[in-house]
Amino acid sequence: MSVEHQEIFEHLRRYTPFNTLPDDTLAHVAQQVEVSYFKAGTQILTFGEEISDLYFIRSGAVELYRRNGDLFNRLSEGDIFGQLGLLIGKRVRFPAKALEDTLIYFIPEPVFTELFERHEQFADYVEVADKNRLRQAVSRRRDANELMTSPVSKMISREPVVLPNTATVWDAARIMTEESVSSLVIIGQDNRHPDHHHLSSAGVVDQQHMVGIITDRDLRTRVVAPGLPLDTPIAEIMSTDLITVNDTDYVFEAMLAMLRHNVHHLPVLRKRRPVGVIALSDIIRYESQNSLFVVGSIFRKHSVEELQSLSGEVRASFVRMVNEDANSRMIGSAMAVIGRSYKQRLLELAEEKLGPPPIPYCFLALGSMARDEQLIVTDQDNALILDDRYDPALHSAYFKQLATFVSDGLAPCGFTYCTGGIMATNTQWRQPLTVWKQYFTEWIDKPTPETLLHSSIFFDLDGVWGKTEWVEELRSLIAARAVISKRFLASMAINALNRTPPLGFFKDFVVEHDGKHNQWINLKRRGTAPLIDLIRVHALAVGSTSQNSFDRLDDVIEAAVLPLGRGPDLRDALEFISMVRIRHQALSIEEGKEPDNNIEPDKLSHFERRNLKDAFQVLSNAQKYLKFKYTRAG
Template structure:
């Protein structure tokens, strides 16, 4: 296994993949055929159009995919009549990507499924196809090879060894001056890859799932904002055909296998047990709908404080439609629910920037981290909380903090100017955090979020104060909007 360090050029390629939308890779309109097209006609079309695959489409709906490999293995080698319909040799269970997805997501999908062609959809309509060749022109030899290495492992022990390289990836990204949001996306993608591979190994060990499921990331992984210092937050959404007596033991074993595996790979158990291995967070879709209905329509402050992590959710593995259905319903319910939003704001205000009455920065006064500031809970988390409230108030699909803030400006939840201020504050604080963690990792120490002010220049301290001031002011705006006279 190759464990050599990546070059700066490799790291630059990783950044491009993490931010490049799939639509930028589309070079031509899709070449399509109807399901009943004869195979020999389809083959001639592939020759004439100089393509290695065709999309089988009926009434603008994707039916399947046929590649030159299919023609070789399923037609010529099998002696199939070339007059047969092309749909007979097509792959009809096809994974797709959306035009707005990132190129890195498409490459990880190809690595996970060991495929070389992925159709691209725009609002359910086929708009093109991307191939491994398209991505090879963009791909990194660091993050992408690491993802490929993850999917190639056959045991938990091997995954633990490979996962040790994720810290090195973060150090390389920090050394290259990678923006924190791009670095977070790459690090989160490695967690996705580890999770998917653990699920694949779990299904090989325990057998195929008895009913469909969606493995869902929550918290920082869902927001694509992970760093080397992250615990795990996840859950399972099961098909409503799930029967606890018949299927419960299988999914309990599978969930514990994955959560234990992630812990062994350095993603420690969630202190609040917000994990799929916890019975409450491994439930059928109907139960999840009931959870969110109660949280939104009958909010209890303590319950929301514990479960707000589940308002940041992203599909990782399994049946995507299960989560899509859940999120669509949640975001239809949250706008206009002022009591619920007031409780969310109240919880968000528990994390405050460390500014005194005169605007000075206060450090932690006692304990293990005396003399430091907590970059995560005093700076980054308050912005995450603000963005979450904006997203829920506006019914926004976005999960990442930056995308939520951008969407909030369009929905009117916050002005464009204040959005830019918050994004600038987030970028500054997140960059400080990732550089701080990279320094600790380079020294052989565990990454943390506690920064001594003497590590900063005078200019950086002024920027830090400005970032905290922006956050505090916008917390005040939400407090006046939702909490004035309420509690």
């Protein structure tokens, strides 16, 4: 090969799909390439004209347009275009213009056709449109993890062993020993069907109502330790506040249920009836136990200092999940459960120190923890709902001390103080339920810049301790009022447009100009946060009470308020940007650095840069649609 062809060969082999070709094939391609230069603003392709080459960008940037003139995509070095026209009628499908001075490699159509027909990976790549390429990248991660794809039913090894609630603890211990099980499903008369009460000889449920569960741990702690007689009815010691999963749920959902509720056994239901019980030992086959063990360790600690000692284990758990190809939802949910566990244990310790609360209360998690989207870099956003009998003169001192104990305990455990003061230590965010309802009503009815910021934080809320049912009342209030307030939705939409994606970084890889991080991209501020904000607006508009962004997106898709295909695109974009951010944080921990949200574009792989571009384009298009849908009249 000539020196010129060798240079072309070396450059092509750096990029997909050419890096999948054998060297001799790629050398043949390089020898057929012609090179052209286009000045910024020059039209490269016009819609409908004949096309006879595949276009590869050697340097510069190119914009593709739809036939109506709308921007379709922005491409940079290493990208290809024109393939759809070559595959369909040999006519240009997307007009192209040089965004800046650009050098193009022309690969003749016969060469392209030969590569397409003989090389499967090349063909697979060029057949996939940009958004589908992003979906493929996301799907590969999802499919790689058994936690995400394995249903709970795969872990059921036998039918549940059951006892009627009229049995005694001696009966329970005997049956557990005979059946070699660590739990029993307790059944009783289903009052809705009084004629259905038969328990089959095989020991399986036959038209019975599950009323509780007993584990070997219950027998130790609730019978043996307090010295109860063996004829004690099991109804007196069984757990009745049941946490269950469906047999079609995924293993990771069962794991998260165990994490969130700190339980080791879960009844599995099919059409509301128990078909088995899975235990912690069953989960071990699918998960390293790391996150489960961290939660268990949290509840065994007896001081803030002991809780602080777990920080290394929390980080190790985060890194391990990343290295085992968990997706962003699994990681975010597990980290949120760990965060809730810290709060719950600190509240237990606070009540031990201060005594029982004088009136009922609910401790709130806000923001990413409430959405089950927490990562390793986080601060503490929390608040307190107090019973409406709250009397400041009688109760203020207790709850101020409780909030301070929890907040000061979270800080050394990795949950830094909120610089905006969104903490229960702030009197404004430690109020009776009636006041919280007034807050939310006023924020929706009379939006201001300050209250819109509050809405973006407080409308992602979850109860972690106490009267958690109050949270459901607030969620219902938010959903009912927001859906009928066009002014509020328009204001939230405008607010959600304040942060835009860093599309410029595909040209010069420098997008931040704040002094400290002038050669970085903040993936939270410029990626996940604006995505979460716009998803929240759509969710409020359809009356969704979901908190997780993926769940909200499901509600939005079901309500059909987005153009066809936009919902799945948003899901893929959120997943991919989140995972780049997560991997960056995990790598920082492994390298002994303090994790953050700031990535250096030059250190990203070509695969990540290409798919981040697709994801940011999805975000950009979604923001345009958000503005169109909600702000036209506002």
